[in-house]
Amino acid sequence: MSAPFYKLGAFGDEASLIVAFLVGIGFGFALERAGFGSAKKLVSQFYLNDLAVFKVMFTAIVTAMLGVTYLSWTGFLDLGLVYLVPTYWVAQVVGGLVLGVGFVVGGYCPGTSLVSTATGKLDGLLFVVGFAAGTLGFALAFPLVKGLYTAGDLGTRTLPEALGIPHGILVFTVVVVAVLGFAGATWVEKKMADRAAAATE
Amino acid sequence: MASVTHDAVHERTAEKVRAPQPYSNPYLAGIGLGLVLLAAFVLVGRGLGASGAFNSTIAWVVSLLAPAYARSNEFLGGYLEEGTHPLKAWLVFEVVGVLVGALLSGLLARRVAVGVEKGPRVGVGSRLVLAFLGGVLMAVGAAFGRGCTSGQALTGGALLNLGSWIFMMCVFGGAYAVAWFLRRQWR
Numbered sequence: 353m354s355a356p357f358y359k360l361g362a363f364g365d366e367a368s369l370i371v372a373f374l375v376g377i378g379f380g381f382a383l384e385r386a387g388f389g390s391a392k393k394l395v396s397q398f399y400l401n402d403l404a405v406f407k408v409m410f411t412a413i414v415t416a417m418l419g420v421t422y423l424s425w426t427g428f429l430d431l432g433l434v435y436l437v438p439t440y441w442v443a444q445v446v447g448g449l450v451l452g453v454g455f456v457v458g459g460y461c462p463g464t465s466l467v468s469t470a471t472g473k474l475d476g477l478l479f480v481v482g483f484a485a486g487t488l489g490f491a492l493a494f495p496l497v498k499g500l501y502t503a504g505d506l507g508t509r510t511l512p513e514a515l516g517i518p519h520g521i522l523v524f525t526v527v528v529v530a531v532l533g534f535a536g537a538t539w540v541e542k543k544m545a546d547r548a549a550a551a552t553e
Numbered sequence: 554m555a556s557v558t559h560d561a562v563h564e565r566t567a568e569k570v571r572a573p574q575p576y577s578n579p580y581l582a583g584i585g586l587g588l589v590l591l592a593a594f595v596l597v598g599r600g601l602g603a604s605g606a607f608n609s610t611i612a613w614v615v616s617l618l619a620p621a622y623a624r625s626n627e628f629l630g631g632y633l634e635e636g637t638h639p640l641k642a643w644l645v646f647e648v649v650g651v652l653v654g655a656l657l658s659g660l661l662a663r664r665v666a667v668g669v670e671k672g673p674r675v676g677v678g679s680r681l682v683l684a685f686l687g688g689v690l691m692a693v694g695a696a697f698g699r700g701c702t703s704g705q706a707l708t709g710g711a712l713l714n715l716g717s718w719i720f721m722m723c724v725f726g727g728a729y730a731v732a733w734f735l736r737r738q739w740r
Contacts, residue, residue, distance in 0.1 A: 356582045356598030358617075371596050376650020377657070378589035379601050384658035385585065389577030391670035391684075395739050398732035404579040411583020412590060416711035419591035422652060424555045425596040435599040437699050437709055439716030444705075447698025448720040452727020458687015458736050459670060461702040462603035462695060463651065465688065470652045471659035472667040475684040482688020483604075489689070490696040501697060507738040516670050522713060534580075 355429040380467055382412075389467040391459025391475060398456055401544040403535050403537035410530045442504030458482065574662040583632055590711060599643065600708025603693035606648035608632050613639035628696070672739040694724075 354360065358368045386408045387393040396402035421428035455461055458479045460468055463484065468476025490497070512519045576582075593600055611633035616623035616639060619719040623629050632637055659665040671680040698720045700709070706724060709717020 355595045357596050359598040361711045367660050368643060369641065372643045373650040375589060375596070375601070376647035376652075376691065377654035378592070378650075379586070379647065380651035380654025380656075381658040382582055382586040382589055382654075383651070384655040384664070385577040386579060386582035389655060389659065389664070392672070392739065393576070395732075398728045399736070404576075407579035408583040408586060409702075409710075410723055411580050412586035412707060413710040415584050415587025416590040416594065416707075417713065419587070420594055420711065421692050422658035423595065429595060431712075433598050434712060434716050436712060437705065437716060438720070439714070440699065441632075441716060443697045443718050444699065444720040447694045447696070448723025448726035449694070449730075451694030451720075453725040453731050454658075454687045454690030455724065455728045456687075456695055456731050457690055457738075458684050459739075460684075460687070460691075461612060462607065462691060463601075463621060463701065463703040466603065466648060466651050467655035468670070471665045471669050474667065475671065475680055476682040478681045479688040479691075482685035483692045483695075484688075485609055485685075486689035486692025487604075487607045487696065488615070490693055491611060491615070491626055491628045492589045494626060498627065499699075501739075506715065509715045510661045511715050511718055514715045519713070526713070529692060532709035 353427060353430040355423065356433050359433045360430075380470065383464060383467045384471065388464045389471045389473065389476070392463060392475070394461075395456060395459055398414040400540055401548070405484070406537055407534060410533060414527055414530050417523060417526065421519070435510050436510070438508045440502060440504045441506055443501050444504070446500060476535065498539055562703065565646070573664045573666075586707075587711070590707060594711075597643070600704065600711070601706035602644045602700065602708065603648060603651070604692070604701040605644040605704060606642070608696075609639050609642045609645050620704045638696065672737070674740070680738065 357363060358371070359375060363371075371408055382517060384390065391403060394405055397405035418432045420434070426433040436549060451461070456464070456483070462483055465476045465479040494501070506514075508520075509536060512522045515522070515527075577585075590601055608629075609632045612623060612629040615626070615629055617634055624633055632642070656665065669677050669680055671677070691701070698705055699716070700720070702724065703715045708720040710721055
């Protein structure tokens with residue numbers, strides 16, 4: 353095992369912050385390239401005429417998933433040392449639904465609002481200010497919402513563990529579903545374009 | 554005659570140079586994004602994020618205004634460690650990088666311009682109010698979900714984290730459920 357490098361002591365805390373900055377540059381660059389600094393492009397996902405959000409997200413998930421799976425099979429990466437957010441399924445169902453509504457209301461998610469702000473969009477900036485205000489509000493109200501915040505505690509758990517399916521089979525399944533999803537998404541985009549063309553005639 | 558043709562060609566190239574470039578192919582951008590995420594896993598053993606940086610920043614601001622309260626607050630207290638500055642956090646540095654990387658990409662593609670993103674049927678004022686409200690909602694969602702589209706959906710998605718997949722499905726579900734009612738803002 354040689355990775356994760358930081359967790360195995362290859363570099364210290366200060367260096368990890370430099371790595372954070374460099375990784376962030378790559379992250380912001382990739383999001384902007386994809387067009388995710390534009391709220392109209394992002395929300396098109398929910399009106400079905402441009403499914404780039406799904407395509408980019410699932411291509412990224414599949415790429416990174418295949419990468420970590422391969423590197424852990426070869427013994428290079430100790431997957432057990434990669435941080436997993438614990439599952440609180442009730443809190444995460446509520447959080448996911450609220451975040452989804454916020455996506456269509458605001459037009460961004462936290463990461464893409466930063467991309468939008470960096471490229472000059474004022475609505476992106478207002479979203480960032482709103483996100484900061486909401487975070488403060490949540491913190492102030494924390495004693496009231498703590499019950500829901502900790503509801504559905506299942507600890508640190510992966511999908512293969514929860515479903516009782518071997519990791520490799522689930523990886524394969526996700527790849528197949530993603531590829532079918534890409535084909536389906538392109539088909540939907542074409543249908544929507546045809547419909548829009550017919551409507552303007 | 555020859556000089557006229559020459560000028561016309563010149564003008565066309567000049568126009569091409571000034572216009573914003575089209576966005577990348579989604580699969581290429583996705584592979585790029587996936588490789589950045591993989592690099593984060595291999596280099597530091599954690600994924601990407603955005604909302605966590607806001608938590609650190611708010612914890613820091615509150616700790617300046619009301620230090621005792623900030624430490625006693627269970628949500629903020631987790632972001633305030635003794636002996637280290639709250640902003641000396643991995644996600645804070647990563648998010649600063651996101652701003653720099655996005656600006657760099659935007660400048661290279663001539664996509665940096667001050668403006669407001671909205672549909673044709675909504676005013677600038679309403680759009681800005683909705684952007685703010687969306688941010689507030691999303692902060693609440695990300696807090697309950699313990700992450701946002703980056704830290705949960707993308708990072709946890711690639712790690713096949715149970716909670717991340719539940720969260721991701723609910724994000725899409727919530728968004729599709731209200732898209733029709735909010736169409737005036739975008740269409």
